[in-house]
Amino acid sequence: MTEASRHSVRLNRRTLLGSAAVAALGAAGIGGFLFTENAIGPWRLTARRLVDRLQDTAGGSFPGCRRNHAKGLAVGGYFESNGNGVELSKASVFRTGRYRLDGRFSLAGGNPHMPDAPTAPRGLGLRLFLPSGEQWRMAMINVPVFLDATPRDFYDRTLAFAPDPATGKPAPAVMSRYVASHPQTAAALSVIEKGAPPATFADTAFFGLNAFEFADAHGDSVPVRWRLVPEHPPGPAPTATGENALFDGLVAAIRVAPLRWRFLVTVGRRGVDPTDDATKAWPADRREVHVGTVVLDQVHTEAADNVQNVNFDPLVLPDGIAPSDDPLLQARSAAYAESFRRRAGETKPTGAVVVKEA
Secondary structure (H helix, E strand, O other): OOHHHHHHHHHHOOHHHOOOOOOOOOOOOOOOOOOOOOOOOOOOOOHHHHHHHHHHHHOOOOOOOOOOOOEEEEEEEEEEEOOHHHHOOOOHHHOOEEEEEEEEEEEOOOOOOOOOOOOOOEEEEEEEEOHHHOEEEEEEEOOOOOOOOOHHHHHHHHHHOOEOOOOOOEOHHHHHHHHHHOHHHHHHHHHHOOOOOOOOOOOOOEEOOOOEEEEOOOOOEEEEEEEEEEOOOOOOOOOOOOOOHHHHHHHHHHHHOOEEEEEEEEEOOOOOOOOOOOOOOOOOOOOEEEEEEEEEEEEEOOOOOOOOOOOOOOOOOOOOEEEOOOHHHHHHHHHHHHHHHHHHOOOOOOOOOOOOOO
16 A cells, blocks of 8 residues: 555545545635636636635535634633744734734534534634734644645645545545645645644644744844644633534633633744745744743634624734745635625624533
């Protein structure tokens, strides 16, 4: 059995490559995406086509819901900056202080009513409110690398890993052929497969995936990636079971005590560490700077008065933080905007996960 075949066999048993989760590692696209289809000329990949693929993967659209990571809960809290980030970036968020935030935990897939699967990719979107009306929005997931180097790779992979109509499951032979012809995806799978996912949202690390650029007050810039790491094991909370076990466990944990994550920025080496390929991890010996702590102390049913209408566009950035040359960044922004456009004109449902009064 080839290495690619072993990948397919292992992954076919995991939710990661299930029809809901395969698209959930993030919507992708290319810089310069258009929101209209070109009827004349060569076929082009567009934000519309990508979001259509997400809907197909979910078995159709669910009106008013996000086309990916549809199931979620709203959270609130603050970012406590320790001042260490000022060395790297002039962004106001890194000045010592406390900055209000809201956010959203989610699970991969376009069906907001699907049962929680322990192996499903987990998402955390954050919106930080900064001085002078600036915002910083992030869309993170719980794996350190992405499966696709380019937007077209993402689109093609969702086709290759789509369920076979005859069986309702991805076809191992088709998956094997795809992985064998995409060595970057095979390498990313090897990284993602290491270790079982944590039992709860509260003890899960979240990664920004793409590289960004930090610029300091002198105009010098460095490539960076970031991640959130649980500050310490969460306190004891009632064990949750049932179809919403992960989300119910999150609610129980926050009601015991605020949840805290260390915000770590990894500084890359210009010209050495890839900034345009999210399938590749940077070396483990790169410098890391602890810039503060994300504290979540509120949890709510998703609704119009919290984050239901928020687009966690990764290109909403404060002065001092800029996108890298990663082609996925502009594509994610375009696909998120297309998803938002579709649901904006639809009736909003009550959140699929309801937070009951304590």
